[in-house]
Amino acid sequence: MTETLAVPAPVSARRGRMWRRFRRRPMPMAGLVLVVAFLLLALIGPLVTGDPAQQDYLATLAPPSGAHPMGTDDLGRDAFARIAHGAQVSLQAGVLSMLLAMVVGIPIGLVAGFYRRWLDPIVMRLVDVTLAFPFLVFAVGLAAIIGPSLKGVVIALGFAQLPAIIRITRGEVLAIREMDYVAAAIADGAGDGHIIFRYVLPNCASPLIVQATVAIPTAIIGESTLSFLGLGVQPPTPSWGVMLTTAQQYLSDAPWLAIWPGLMIALATLGFNLLGDGLRDVLDPRSAR
Amino acid sequence: MILRIDNLVKHYGPVRAVDGLSLEIGQGEVLGLVGESGSGKSTVGKCVLRLTEPTAGAIELDGRDITHLSRRAMRPLRRDVHMVFQDPYSSLNPRFTIGQIVGEPLLRHKVADRRTVSGRVSAMLEKVGLRQEMASRYPHELSGGQRQRVGLARALILEPRLVVADEPVSALDVSVQASVLNLITDLQRDMGFSCLFITHDLSVVEFLADRVAVMYLGKIVESGPTAEIFAEPRHPYTQALLSAAPVADPVRQRDRRRIVLGGDVPSPVDPPAGCRFHTRCPLAYDACRTEEPPLHDPRGNGHPAACHLVTADRVPDAAAHR
Amino acid sequence: MSLLEISDLTVDFDTEDGLVQAVRDISLTLDEGEILALCGESGCGKSVTAMSVPRLLPPDTTRLSGSVKLDGRELTTLPESQMRQVRGKEVSVVFQEPMTSLNPSFTVGYQISEVLRRHEGLSRQAAGRRAVELLELVGIPAPQRRMKEYPHQLSGGMRQRVMIAIAVACSPRVLIADEPTTALDVTIQAGVLDVFRDLRDRLGTAIILITHDLGVVADIADRAVVMYAGRAVEQAPVTELFANPRHPYTLGLMNALPSAAVNGRLAEIPGMVPSPLSDPDECAFQARCPRAQADCRLSRPSLERHAPEHLAACFHPGGKS
Numbered sequence: 001m002t003e004t005l006a007v008p009a010p011v012s013a014r015r016g017r018m019w020r021r022f023r024r025r026p027m028p029m030a031g032l033v034l035v036v037a038f039l040l041l042a043l044i045g046p047l048v049t050g051d052p053a054q055q056d057y058l059a060t061l062a063p064p065s066g067a068h069p070m071g072t073d074d075l076g077r078d079a080f081a082r083i084a085h086g087a088q089v090s091l092q093a094g095v096l097s098m099l100l101a102m103v104v105g106i107p108i109g110l111v112a113g114f115y116r117r118w119l120d121p122i123v124m125r126l127v128d129v130t131l132a133f134p135f136l137v138f139a140v141g142l143a144a145i146i147g148p149s150l151k152g153v154v155i156a157l158g159f160a161q162l163p164a165i166i167r168i169t170r171g172e173v174l175a176i177r178e179m180d181y182v183a184a185a186i187a188d189g190a191g192d193g194h195i196i197f198r199y200v201l202p203n204c205a206s207p208l209i210v211q212a213t214v215a216i217p218t219a220i221i222g223e224s225t226l227s228f229l230g231l232g233v234q235p236p237t238p239s240w241g242v243m244l245t246t247a248q249q250y251l252s253d254a255p256w257l258a259i260w261p262g263l264m265i266a267l268a269t270l271g272f273n274l275l276g277d278g279l280r281d282v283l284d285p286r287s288a289r
Numbered sequence: 290m291i292l293r294i295d296n297l298v299k300h301y302g303p304v305r306a307v308d309g310l311s312l313e314i315g316q317g318e319v320l321g322l323v324g325e326s327g328s329g330k331s332t333v334g335k336c337v338l339r340l341t342e343p344t345a346g347a348i349e350l351d352g353r354d355i356t357h358l359s360r361r362a363m364r365p366l367r368r369d370v371h372m373v374f375q376d377p378y379s380s381l382n383p384r385f386t387i388g389q390i391v392g393e394p395l396l397r398h399k400v401a402d403r404r405t406v407s408g409r410v411s412a413m414l415e416k417v418g419l420r421q422e423m424a425s426r427y428p429h430e431l432s433g434g435q436r437q438r439v440g441l442a443r444a445l446i447l448e449p450r451l452v453v454a455d456e457p458v459s460a461l462d463v464s465v466q467a468s469v470l471n472l473i474t475d476l477q478r479d480m481g482f483s484c485l486f487i488t489h490d491l492s493v494v495e496f497l498a499d500r501v502a503v504m505y506l507g508k509i510v511e512s513g514p515t516a517e518i519f520a521e522p523r524h525p526y527t528q529a530l531l532s533a534a535p536v537a538d539p540v541r542q543r544d545r546r547r548i549v550l551g552g553d554v555p556s557p558v559d560p561p562a563g564c565r566f567h568t569r570c571p572l573a574y575d576a577c578r579t580e581e582p583p584l585h586d587p588r589g590n591g592h593p594a595a596c597h598l599v600t601a602d603r604v605p606d607a608a609a610h611r
Numbered sequence: 612m613s614l615l616e617i618s619d620l621t622v623d624f625d626t627e628d629g630l631v632q633a634v635r636d637i638s639l640t641l642d643e644g645e646i647l648a649l650c651g652e653s654g655c656g657k658s659v660t661a662m663s664v665p666r667l668l669p670p671d672t673t674r675l676s677g678s679v680k681l682d683g684r685e686l687t688t689l690p691e692s693q694m695r696q697v698r699g700k701e702v703s704v705v706f707q708e709p710m711t712s713l714n715p716s717f718t719v720g721y722q723i724s725e726v727l728r729r730h731e732g733l734s735r736q737a738a739g740r741r742a743v744e745l746l747e748l749v750g751i752p753a754p755q756r757r758m759k760e761y762p763h764q765l766s767g768g769m770r771q772r773v774m775i776a777i778a779v780a781c782s783p784r785v786l787i788a789d790e791p792t793t794a795l796d797v798t799i800q801a802g803v804l805d806v807f808r809d810l811r812d813r814l815g816t817a818i819i820l821i822t823h824d825l826g827v828v829a830d831i832a833d834r835a836v837v838m839y840a841g842r843a844v845e846q847a848p849v850t851e852l853f854a855n856p857r858h859p860y861t862l863g864l865m866n867a868l869p870s871a872a873v874n875g876r877l878a879e880i881p882g883m884v885p886s887p888l889s890d891p892d893e894c895a896f897q898a899r900c901p902r903a904q905a906d907c908r909l910s911r912p913s914l915e916r917h918a919p920e921h922l923a924a925c926f927h928p929g930g931k932s
């Protein structure tokens with residue numbers, strides 16, 4: 001018995017309802033606030049702060065003050081300006097690597113799931129191999145070939161996210177393939193391309209959106225890690241990871257140099273993860289119905 | 290004959306879902322294919338629509354053998370045969386509007402273009418008893434009964450010659466089911482399509498089928514005109530099925546002779562030797578365990594049964610045995 | 612005094628869309644050894660009504676008022692720790708889905724014995740012996756062998772019998788069966804219904820049977836309550852109910868059955884169930900009712916006695932009086 005009461009609601013109302021569901025929860029809302037703050041910092045911050053490379057030898061390792069709200073580093077550069085520019089680097093690394101993983105991973109997942117019989121086993125074994133390959137070794141190798149740079153970071157991180165995207169897409173495709181509406185399309189004579197793009201892809205969008213919000217913080221940490229190890233963004237370009245590398249040496253004299261980037265990484269990651277959890281609750285049809 | 294199935298076999302790995310089944314559906318005829326879960330009745334429907342590849346046998350649509358047609362060669366024939374599904378929730382693409390869902394077959398088969406499609410869709414929606422405004426709604430905004438009407442509209446908009454309906458009312462509440470069944474009857478009468486109506490519910494079949502075929506473990510055990518089957522079921526399984534479905538009348542129901550079958554339906558992986566029903570049949574004797582009874586019609590009145598005990602002058606009575 | 616007395620039970624659920632009014636002012640009684648059917652279509656509140664007895668509704672979103680008395684003891688206010696003793700031992704439940712209600716990692720025998728050891732404090736051997744008896748009671752052939760099998764080795768009908776065996780392991784006074792045969796084939800259903808009949812006859816178990824299937828009601832129930840939009844609209848002994856339905860909804864349900872077709876047509880009930888989010892002071896069925904008149908829109912008919920045991924909530928009841 002599946003007959004339930006129809007409470008007709010137009011699509012806009014459905015979106016409104018999803019927003020209501022979302023808004024009611026404190027954690028996802030906190031996540032949204034953090035993410036918006038991070039975006040503002042990355043997009044507008046660099047415009048209002050000074051030059052992050054401007055050195056002031058008269059004020060090296062200065063504690064937070066009116067002129068330097070987050071203090072200065074060993075070369076007298078304004079930490080706030082560097083944090084803001086670092087946010088931009090983090091955002092680039094996060095979004096670009098996520099996009100890279102999506103653009104490559106979704107088609108592979110779609111095709112693997114749809115042609116389960118012959119393509120799927122091959123693709124999934126390749127995914128297993130990728131998963132077994134140590135990420136850092138790959139990143140070191142990549143840095144050796146194309147030199148340590150943001151480009152290398154994006155490629156390495158995108159590659160690292162690929163298996164998750166492929167798996168999620170494929171899992172969704174396998175479930176959607178079994179839906180009667182797909183059978184109806186086949187029975188109607190629809191071609192594979194039409195079924196994949198009009199029936200399957202739109203219906204696996206929700207989990208992929210969630211995955212995107214989870215991929216970004218992973219990439220932010222990844223970028224910081226690689227830059228911290230010297231495999232990513234190179235000084236003098238400010239990056240939270242690079243800032244942490246410098247800060248190590250001055251941990252007792254100028255602890256704020258480590259606290260700011262560390263705190264930023266933690267908050268940005270937390271924000272995206274909370275937002276992702278919230279989106280999962282709202283978008284997941286199992287919890288929505 | 291619109292549909293002729295000859296000795297159809299479909300195995301899924303070791304599972305013998307359909308194991309040698311033949312049936313025919315005439316122009317404008319409604320055949321009720323009845324069976325319990327695991328009987329293979331849905332697989333028959335999927336084979337007819339070529340949603341799954343038959344293992345052996347032949348399927349003829351309007352005199353043309355479609356058993357092994359390629360997807361491309363099959364495409365133009367899909368104008369003539371459509372399907373209505375059981376689950377009103379999974380059978381409509383949640384990302385399409387009702388108008389898109391119903392209009393898609395028209396566009397695919399180039400029967401209408403972007404300008405004329407909406408008029409055709411409105412007319413079809415009206416036929417299935419839905420208001421025109423529904424065209425801009427999404428499936429989740431509709432009730433189960435309304436969704437089933439949309440499924441009917443989609444199946445019928447190309448005016449197919451054959452409709453395969455797989456349990457189309459089983460997921461609906463009685464009051465909703467009644468209106469959908471009336472609608473199917475009306476549409477069938479108006480449009481004259483033939484119908485393979487697959488269901489587990491005998492009362493539904495009695496209501497709308499011209500002929501009935503009863504399946505058990507991948508085979509037909511009995512078939513014939515609906516009134517005949519209900520008045521004089523010949524196969525012990527049909528008799529048991531009819532007696533097991535409770536009637537909504539406590540006085541009659543409590544006074545009926547009931548045949549309670551022992552045991553479970555055997556696995557279709559390893560169906561019993563001889564008559565497939567012998568493990569549960571109250572009348573089984575030695576021959577039933579070794580020799581498979583053919584579907585035979587000793588009286589020659591279009592009412593064959595696959596039972597050793599059915600002869601020209603005798604019909605077994607499973608209820609007589611205790 | 613009846614074994615179970617539900618009075619003025621009202622249940623609301625807190626949802627994203629607002630307060631869903633699932634059950635409204637239901638009062639009913641259940642005697643020892645009685646089979647009471649709660650029938651109606653999806654969303655009418657039949658399951659919610661029954662699940663209020665063992666308090667199996669989600670506690671954080673359910674708002675319940677009214678009283679549920681088992682043997683004179685109020686259950687709605689009982690502390691959760693005591694309620695746990697009631698569940699399984701005095702009131703137990705059989706659900707619709709035999710596939711998902713058993714734990715796939717344990718044998719059938721273990722799962723039945725576990726209940727006996729927990730609630731009755733039996734030893735391992737005693738529980739095992741009793742479990743075999745229970746499997747026999749629910750008509751499972753070769754129970755000794757079945758004890759060692761896992762749920763996936765059993766068919767749907769056998770699993771449902773095992774669920775019933777677990778439910779009656781501690782000889783509950785009240786057994787609630789929620790669409791227990793809906794997922795089963797008809798030839799299997801007949802056997803499972805016989806098990807319920809047998810339990811009632813042999814153990815005197817009182818059974819609340821939740822079903823949408825009027826055939827099942829006619830087959831096994833002693834008395835039936837027909838529900839619509841959260842309310843009881845009619846209540847009568849089963850033979851009386853079918854012979855002489857008073858409420859137009861009951862009559863509509865009976866006439867909508869495919870077996871009740873007249874001249875190749877079924878009687879439809881036009882329209883849809885009203886939204887459970889609002890509850891205007893009118894008969895909830897009036898918009899779909901062939902007998903509706905002006906007064907049906909002005910106030911809500913209450914459940915009135917039309918014959919000694921026959922109650923209906925309608926201003927214009929049918930049937931012989």
